[in-house]
Amino acid sequence: xxxxxxxWAFLAGLGLFLLGMYMLEQGLRGLGSxxxxxxxxxxxxxxVRGVITGTVxxxxxxxxxxxxxxxxxxxxxxxxxxxxxxxxxxGSNLGTTFKGWIVTFIGFQLDMIALSHPILAAGxxxxxxxxxxxxxxxxxxLLLGLGLLLMGLGEMTGGxxxxxxxxxxxxxxxxxVLVYFMAGALFTALIQSSSATMIIILSAMDAGILSLAEAxxxxxxxxxxxxxxxxxxxIKGTLEKRRVALSHFFFNVAxxxxxxxSLPLLLYFITRVISMQDPLYSLVAFHSFFNLIGIILFIPxxxxxxxxxxxxxPDSQGKGDLGVHIRRVPTxxxxxxxxxxxxxxxxxxxxxxKLNLRCFKLNPSQAFPEALQEYLGEHHLYEDDYAxxxxxxxxxxxxxxxxxxxxxxxxxxxxxxxLNHAIRNAGYAAKFIKDIRHNLLEFRHTPSExxxxxxxxxxxxxxxxxxxxxxxxxxxxxxxxxEHYQELKxxxxxxxxxxxxxIYQTSGxxxxxxxxxxxxxxxxxxxxxxTSALLEATGVLLHIxxxxxx
Numbered sequence: 073x074x075x076x077x078x079x080w081a082f083l084a085g086l087g088l089f090l091l092g093m094y095m096l097e098q099g100l101r102g103l104g105s106x107x108x109x110x111x112x113x114x115x116x117x118x119x120v121r122g123v124i125t126g127t128v129x130x131x132x133x134x135x136x137x138x139x140x141x142x143x144x145x146x147x148x149x150x151x152x153x154x155x156x157x158x159x160x161x162x163g164s165n166l167g168t169t170f171k172g173w174i175v176t177f178i179g180f181q182l183d184m185i186a187l188s189h190p191i192l193a194a195g196x197x198x199x200x201x202x203x204x205x206x207x208x209x210x211x212x213x214l215l216l217g218l219g220l221l222l223m224g225l226g227e228m229t230g231g232x233x234x235x236x237x238x239x240x241x242x243x244x245x246x247x248x249v250l251v252y253f254m255a256g257a258l259f260t261a262l263i264q265s266s267s268a269t270m271i272i273i274l275s276a277m278d279a280g281i282l283s284l285a286e287a288x289x290x291x292x293x294x295x296x297x298x299x300x301x302x303x304x305x306x307i308k309g310t311l312e313k314r315r316v317a318l319s320h321f322f323f324n325v326a327x328x329x330x331x332x333x334s335l336p337l338l339l340y341f342i343t344r345v346i347s348m349q350d351p352l353y354s355l356v357a358f359h360s361f362f363n364l365i366g367i368i369l370f371i372p373x374x375x376x377x378x379x380x381x382x383x384x385x386p387d388s389q390g391k392g393d394l395g396v397h398i399r400r401v402p403t404x405x406x407x408x409x410x411x412x413x414x415x416x417x418x419x420x421x422x423x424x425x426k427l428n429l430r431c432f433k434l435n436p437s438q439a440f441p442e443a444l445q446e447y448l449g450e451h452h453l454y455e456d457d458y459a460x461x462x463x464x465x466x467x468x469x470x471x472x473x474x475x476x477x478x479x480x481x482x483x484x485x486x487x488x489x490x491l492n493h494a495i496r497n498a499g500y501a502a503k504f505i506k507d508i509r510h511n512l513l514e515f516r517h518t519p520s521e522x523x524x525x526x527x528x529x530x531x532x533x534x535x536x537x538x539x540x541x542x543x544x545x546x547x548x549x550x551x552x553x554x555e556h557y558q559e560l561k562x563x564x565x566x567x568x569x570x571x572x573x574x575i576y577q578t579s580g581x582x583x584x585x586x587x588x589x590x591x592x593x594x595x596x597x598x599x600x601x602x603t604s605a606l607l608e609a610t611g612v613l614l615h616i617x618x619x620x621x622x
């Protein structure tokens with residue numbers, strides 16, 4: 073009976089520990105995830121800085137899995153390139169070892185259950201009674217998570233200490249190194265937490281169940297097992313996600329094999345050369361040391377490793393494909409999601425302009441600048457491509473609305489609202505021209521020389537406007553973008569009014585009948601509304617915030 077109680081005490085402690093980690097993560101997301109994401113995006117200009125960033129971020133968040141998932145989102149959105157993301161992944165391996173140092177330094181010197189009581193009380197009260205989604209509420213989550221962690225550590229430590237007195241520890245001892253390694257990998261993959269595995273190992277060592285030589289290969293295995301979280305997050309993901317996940321896996325495989333092969337040498341260095349005699353400190357030093365060696369050896373090979381990843385997971389998507397970017401980024405990572413939406417808006421505008429050029433029977437390759445020629449691709453029936461645009465726009469709007477439900481940041485909500493408007497404008501721009509396709513067809517086949525002249529003028533104007541819109545979209549001169557935007561806006565209005573005046577004048581001279589006049593006015597207005605919608609959406613894309621209507 074006593075043996076069963078001890079086992080349940082250990083399992084209860086493990087459950088409290090994992091729940092504490094969850095509450096800590098929730099609190100950090102509510103309070104600091106936006107700042108952390110900006111930090112990750114800005115501090116990764118080189119792999120070395122990426123390693124430092126990954127180490128610091130994981131030390132603060134105490135979750136290499138969370139950092140890994142954020143990196144997946146940022147790579148998918150194009151905020152981080154694969155090369156710098158690898159630095160964060162490497163650094164997260166080192167950062168996750170700091171929890172062992174913290175627990176070893178204070179965890180086994182204190183009555184953790186007694187210490188957890190006031191922290192749990194304050195955190196639980198705040199979590200239950202304070203307004204949800206407020207800063208005080210998330211501070212309560214942090215306290216509750218910390219209290220649960222401490223109580224879980226105390227229960228696990230106590231459970232192992234009592235278990236050592238009631239269980240034949242020889243069953244767990246004198247096993248092959250590979251057995252310990254596989255046990256660590258499988259157990260960590262099962263519970264999805266290398267930190268929890270590390271705490272269990274330290275508790276077992278403190279209780280005398282495991283020696284340093286037996287615990288070390290389990291820790292190596294735990295590092296490999298933790299890759300399962302990121303692998304699961306990318307198993308059905310797109311190319312970039314799979315590359316990041318595989319980089320995490322292969323790095324840990326290489327580091328684990330290196331650590332296993334040099335295990336006696338590493339333990340000798342720690343216990344003899346630097347004379348670290350306490351087995352608990354020796355274990356956490358070993359954990360940090362072999363990860364640091366792996367990072368130092370791996371950084372010079374990053375470029376070759378990236379080539380290997382691209383060979384292993386080759387590119388398959390075409391330029392301008394709709395929906396590619398938002399499928400790479402979870403809606404819960406607002407800043408990365410916003411960047412993905414901007415990339416989708418870019419593709420949406422290109423797609424809408426291609427559709428409109430086809431309505432005018434203009435060759436897109438002649439209107440598209442050289443920098444956008446690769447976006448031309450192949451096209452299908454107009455109706456099919458238009459339906460694709462509508463579906464992509466609907467999917468994108470649904471995505472942005474979901475992102476809005478996951479963020480409380482007012483700046484994020486404002487930007488998402490502007491992007492929603494721009495997405496709708498891209499769809500309207502294509503619809504306005506689609507609605508006058510029959511008029512354009514009639515103009516091409518009319519015997520009236522006046523109408524044919526007007527049509528030629530419309531086509532010439534449309535070709536020029538779309539060319540200038542595309543030039544503005546790629547924005548080769550950011551410092552002049554606002555000036556070009558305002559200039560094009562004025563020209564659209566002036567050209568609309570000038571052409572409308574010409575139509576009325578031609579009609580007054582009885583050179584066209586009432587039906588032709590109505591059709592020309594309708595076409596002129598549709599072109600103006602379409603190009604204005606495209607321009608306004610381009611302004612949002614380029615961060616040109618113009619609250620006046622074009």
